[in-house]
Amino acid sequence: MRDLHSTASNQTEFPKPTMISVNNVVLEVFEAGKQNSDKPIVLCHGFPEHAFSWRFQIPALVAxxxxVIVPNQxxxxxxxxxxEVTDYDIKHLTGDLIALLDYYGYKDATFVGHDWGANxxxxxxxxxxxxxxxxxxLALPYQERGEQPWIExxxxxxxxxxxxxxxxKKVGVADSIMNENxxxxxxxxxxxxxxxxxPAPGMLMINLARAEKPFGKPLMEDNELSVFVSAFELSGFTGAINWYRNLDRNWHLMANIKPIIHQPTLMIYGEQDTIPKSENLKNIVPNLDIVSLDCGHWIQQEKPEETNLSILKWLAQQNAS
Known part of the structure; x- marks a missing residue:
């Protein structure tokens, strides 16, 4: 495993991982600010990411x-x-986070999610x-459960x-191509x-794996990108893709859960993101604040200072009320 301490370049050192056994798996967890034991906050990455995607937020939140608790899920x-594919359904993924809270002895926490982590x-x-x-x-608003299973x-x-x-529908095809590239x-x-x-013809992720010339500008420096590359060269992509292979199972598992979220919530959108904003989010999350930043999908990495400012300002307002 690449030493993330030496990779975070001009950032403060990225925390060392701890391997924690919870919920019948072992999670690689990065944490900082243990002294702040009265205010836990858990950061949940998306696809195809890594706890390292929160490298800019960790020191700001500790300060x-x-x-700050950041698992590689x-x-x-x-x-x-x-x-087993079914070991990646929403009951297992949420169960891991609850088991982490139990491990640290917290009755509750603030949770931050990006992309799949938001889901x-x-x-x-x-x-x-x-x-x-x-x-x-960040990026992904609540996805309303329709009458058809998701994949259909x-x-x-x-x-x-x-x-x-x-x-x-074509299990293993994309995994193999992404692993090879x-x-x-x-x-x-x-x-x-x-x-x-x-959108170009064909399958987006396969196209990205095979494209010789990328579009736009690099999101990060090569030494930062190497953290993600090394992680997936080690794990492969199948585990991460298996989250997608549980969408219909999740649709059934959540059938009897009333979709109203009462917790105070901040939704951060990227104005250039291809994921559409939700027009009905306020109906599902009545205690909602919304921020939009001038960026694409990788919000907390593309606009770290603006993201930190938005998060810290909102948290301060919530804690003061």
Missing amino acids: AGYH RGYGNSSCPT VVWNLALLYPKRVNKIIN FMETIFGEDFYFVHFN TPQFMRNIFRKDVPPAP
Whole structure:
């Protein structure tokens, strides 16, 4: 495993990992600010990311008085990668976070999620409302459960090459191509200032893995990108992709859960993100504040100072009220 202490370049040192056994898996967890034991905050990464994607937020949150807990979730980095697809459903993913709270002895915490991590946090608040005191989610608003299972719905709307559908209908194909082209795939997906263009024919993730020339500008320095590359060269992509292979299972698992989230919530959008904003989020999350930043999908890495300012200002307002 690459030494993240020496990789964080001009950032304060990235924490050393601790391997923690919870919920029948072992999670690689990075934490800082243990002295701030009255204010836990858990940062949940997305796809295809790593705890290192929160490198800019950790020191700012510690300085603001938080105990920052950042797991590589199951399927990522040095955390367990179970072989059973169903071990990546929403009950397992949220169960890992609850087990982490139990490990540290916290009755509740503030949870921050980006991308897939946001999806986990939304569902965590529905399944374990007493364990979540505040929510900050980036990029992905709550996805309303429609009448059709997710993959069936997405195939109807976007077609069989849409990567969510492809991951489920052609199991193993994308995994193999992405594994064979990990450095190129990571270079091509982590970009900013990508000019808008209609989607190219074919499957997005396979296209990114095979493209010789990326669009836009690099999101990060080479030494930072190497952390992500090294992690996926170690773990492969199948564990992370298995999260997608549980979308229909999650649709069934959440069928009887009323989708109202009462916790104070901050939603941070990237104005250039391809994920659309939710027009109905306030109906599901009545205690909602919204911030939009001039950036793409990788919000906390592309606009770290603005993200930190938004998060810290909102947290201060919540704590003062």
